Structures are given as structure tokens and as C-alpha cells.
Amino acid sequence: METSSLATSAIYDSKTFEPRVGLGRLLSQVKMELVEALDRELAPLDITAAQYVILATLAEGPTGSASGLCKGVSYDPGAMTRMIDRLERKGLVRRVRCPADRRRINLEMTAEGKAVYPQLIESAVTVFNRYLRGFSRDEIAQLETYLKRMLANA
Amino acid sequence: METSSLATSAIYDSKTFEPRVGLGRLLSQVKMELVEALDRELAPLDITAAQYVILATLAEGPTGSASGLCKGVSYDPGAMTRMIDRLERKGLVRRVRCPADRRRINLEMTAEGKAVYPQLIESAVTVFNRYLRGFSRDEIAQLETYLKRMLANA
DNA sequence: TGACAACTATTGTCTAGGCAACTAAGATAT
DNA sequence: ATATCTTAGTTGCCTAGACAATAGTTGTCA
DSSP: OOOTTOTTSOSOOTTTOOTTTSHHHHHHHHHHHHHHHHHHHHGGGTOOHHHHHHHHHHHHSSOOBHHHHHHHTTOOHHHHHHHHHHHHHTTSEEEEEOSSSTTOEEEEEOHHHHHHHHHHHHHHHHHHHHHTTTOOHHHHHHHHHHHHHHHHTO | OOOTTOTTSOSOOTTTOOTTTSHHHHHHHHHHHHHHHHHHHHGGGTOOHHHHHHHHHHHHSSOOBHHHHHHHTTOOHHHHHHHHHHHHHTTSEEEEEOSSSTTOEEEEEOHHHHHHHHHHHHHHHHHHHHHTTTOOHHHHHHHHHHHHHHHHTO
16 A cells, blocks of 8 residues: 555644654754743853744734734743733833824834844844754755644644 | 856855744744644543653663663753653653662553553554645655754754 | 761751742723 | 623733742762
8 A cells, every 4th residue: 555655644643643753852952942042142241042033023023012022922921911021120121102092002213123133133033053063954944844844733 | 157056155144134934943943733633632640741752762662760760861860850750650660779879770661651642652653644645754864864964063 | 097078868048940829901891 | 871792901810831949769989
């Protein structure tokens, strides 16, 4: 039958599954190392990788409200409130009540936030380039495609 | 010069880097969804994905000590102590002082732990097969290779 | 032997996210 | 207009991991 490499056959079965060396472990490891590396890279700026994600989403996107950010980064509203507290305390971000809808709180980067932002990007680029040494652009595109396919399978 | 697809050229630069759609976001998302899916799958057994990882490492490997587990799953020793507390409270794992080295604590799965373990594997297999629908074995192998190359670049 | 270094596990403290309850504000329907 | 429903953000409580300090144990070496 030669089903072993058909795309439609089940990949794993309980007999042969090896939890310790599999894809899950690799994904966790890579993600963790990337976060740790970015944390170290950003440490001199007193900014964490988690904060970087929020700032980047805020800086690049049109979604200026807190709840928009929550959906964008799949974050709990409560966690987001406190995250914004931290960023506001650091003077990187400002809460601005939306006049049209007074429930909504729009977020703006402060001058200081905008000033450090290029350094954040620089740090992220450094980290990714380090972990992607030896990859061609095609390979990265393919890696991204695989991950997108997994997400589409959700 | 046509350097754009040479493997040795830097992949990203600060001008073109798009933090919101890149590899980091994809990796985080995939990892998170896998964990959430496994959590849901294991919920009826009252076991979390994090606990599954420990149990799997313990069941499959020869590393029976707590500190061995710490290294194996890059876990904090303090966190590991409390993790084992939880597993012990659930009756899945037993602490056994090593007679040869009385600092060391060896871990054994209880009869109950061994009894549920096949169901854990079954759950994990189900989740991975779901997220890998449509993948050939070759594609999975290549995905794993990419991730291993990233780790090797650390 | 005794001082000292290295290792194992535990505990306390801190940080941060998840969940639920709550308040305020807008939207909708009667 | 008012009652009801939905949405946005905040707060309190709980859980869990990270880090640091500690106690007990082993190995080393003078």
C-alpha cells in the first residue's frame, strides 16, 4: 500500500510516539531560547521581551486600544492592564481616553518610547539573525509556511 | 551582486523587519496553541500539559532524579520541587531517597501513574496528529531539521 | 582529619499571567 | 425612556515559574 508517506495518513501513533525528542519539545525550546536571548539583548534598556511585543504591536499597527492589543497578542485583559501600567510607569506609553467612546482607552507611544523603539527593533533583528545563521530566505519562508499550516489545522 | 538569497547574508535588517508577522510570532502562537490543546485534551484526567512533560520525561528516560529532570526540561529547581509536590499529591509519582547519594531524590511512577500514562500519550498523539494534518513525514522531518538548526545556532 | 568546594533539594520572595467579579459606558429593544 | 445586553477596562485572588538564600550531603585536597 505504501501509505507511509502519504500526506493523509496519521503521523504519530501511540506505539512509536517519543515525547522527549519530538516536535513539541523542539518548538518549546526554540521559542524559549528566542525569548531568553531577546530578554538578554533588551536588558540594558530595562525592557523585557514581553514588553517588546506590546510596544512593537503598538508601534507598527493601527490598533491603538488596549482590547485591540489583547486580541492581537492573545493576552488576558487583566494582564494587559498591568502590562500597560508597567509601560506607563516607564514612560514609554500613554493612556488616552477615547472621546468618542469613553470606555475605550487609546494608547500612544511617548516621545521617549518612540526614541527607544529603533533600538528594540535592532535588538530583535540581531537575535533573529543570530538564530537564523545559515538559513536561506527560501528556507525561512518554508519554515513559516509549515508553522502557518499547523495554525490553520487548529 | 545578487546576494539576496545567499545563505550567508543577514536575513533581516532594521528597515524591513516586521515584528508582528514574523517567525517569532508564529513560533509563539504554535507553541501556545499546542499547549492549550493538550491542556484541554488532558483536562478530564486532571493533568496539565506541564505535568505531562514531566511524567513523559520520567517514564521514557533513565533519568530518575529531580535534578536530572531539571536539566532535561530546563526547569528551575524550585519549580521542580513544587511540581513534584503536585504530582506526588495526585499519587502519580513517588519520592525515593537514593541510598547511595543521600542528597539525591529518585522519582518513580506509582502504579496509578503507570496506569494513566498510556492515556497521556494517547492525548498527545491526538493533538499532534490534529495539528499535523496534511503533513508528509518528510515535511515533518524537515521542520524538525529547521528547528534543530536554529538551536544549534544559539 | 578538617577545611573547602560542589551538588541536591527545599523554602521564601517576587513577578506575571489566567480567571472571575465588578464598574462604567455604549448599543439595542420594547 | 427604561430595561437589558454587550463591551472595555480594572481589581482581587490564585497559580506557577524565576531567583536567591539555605540546609544537608558528597567529594577533594592539604
